[in-house]
Amino acid sequence: MLMPLLSHKAARFTESVIRGMSVEARKYGAVNLAQGMPDFPAPAAIKDAACAAIQADINQYAITWGATDLRQAIAEHAGWHLGLEVDPETEITVTCGSTEAMLVALLSIINPGDEVILSQPFYENYWPDCVLAGATPVFVPVRPPGWTFDPDELAAAFSDKTKAIVLCNPNNPTGTVFTREELAQIAALCRKWDVIAITDEIYEHIIYDGRPHISLATLPGMKERTVTIGGMSKTYGVTGWRVGTIIAPPNLTHAFRQTHDYVSIGAAAPLQAAGALAYRMPRSYYDALAADYQTRRDKFTAALIDCGFTLQPPQGAYYIMAGIEAFGAKDDVSFAQHLVREEKIATVPGSSFFRDKELGRGYIRFCFCKKDETLDLAIERLQAVKKLRK
Ligand SMILES: Cc1ncc(COP(=O)(O)O)c(C=O)c1O
Known part of the structure; x- marks a missing residue:
């Protein structure tokens, strides 16, 4: 239908593989x-706060910026x-999920010809975000083991x-938590x-083996040039609520709030009220969240x-990039298709996280943010892939 009427930007998109x-x-x-x-329930106190x-x-527009x-x-x-001292009046914007936050940030700072550095593999939305904002993405590879960057390759990606x-950070899809040195x-x-x-x-709270989560904004000279994006989705198990956050210096926040106003006006008001309770959950909640995920991992x-x-x-x-070389599969897509159709386990082909698709052919990505019964069923079904081993 009417394909010639699509914008050049929209015409570049394909359906999200995930x-x-x-x-x-x-x-x-x-x-x-x-x-x-x-697939497990959100904390009762947070759900009760939303219902209340x-x-x-609290059913009308909230303040646009939160x-x-x-x-x-x-x-x-x-x-x-x-470890960030933040002024809620001038340095915070609440958005419709961190997805909107990323787009708002890019739309507010990018001019034609500007380049944006992305590590590759990258979370699927970043490339379309660059397209929508008119940025030219420049990719820096992160490779196993360690799934981290080579300092020289990183330095070479920067220019005027x-x-x-x-x-x-923590990284989807690789699971890397960047060190202070990196x-x-x-x-x-x-x-x-x-x-x-x-x-x-x-994923600031989903971190294992006692590793610290270090926010880039806390490094010397970085608060004034860092945009820290987060949200309720993963920490409180409410991905459908669509509440995201941007912490940024006042000059950037001012611009983000305007862009956000024109993109969405604001996030759902009653869910923001519940968010105020969520962000004040006791520290034991966050400790238990990380511990439970570590057991699943x-x-x-x-x-x-x-x-x-x-x-x-x-x-x-809560993702695993898993190498599939042992199974003699043609590629990641055919292997993922086999898994979903024959073994009844849905995964994501590794190439979805790369612009250069060939680099991802040897991987599929699993997520494990599931209750015990779901993971047990997946593990039971996975036994069938042993017969595919070369
Ligand atoms: C790295 C990353 N950023 C953002 C999102 C989307 O978050 P939200 O639900 O806050 O839009 C996801 C969801 O999977 C993600 O993995």
């Missing part, structure tokens, strides 16, 4: 280990968790054209080339290794 896999999962009755959404807010008729109490709670949380670097290398380059760092820290990585996948246990977030 969401496409969720459709396949439903069609074949598969366990969905593709899209990163928990609706009953109390309800006052929620911004206050986000600032308190950023203070103890990120670089406007921003997007860093996902962050310092990025920070030094941002300062040298006068570049804005946009850090997607949506240990169980699921052991099962994948037993089946013949090669992998590095993630240091954070």
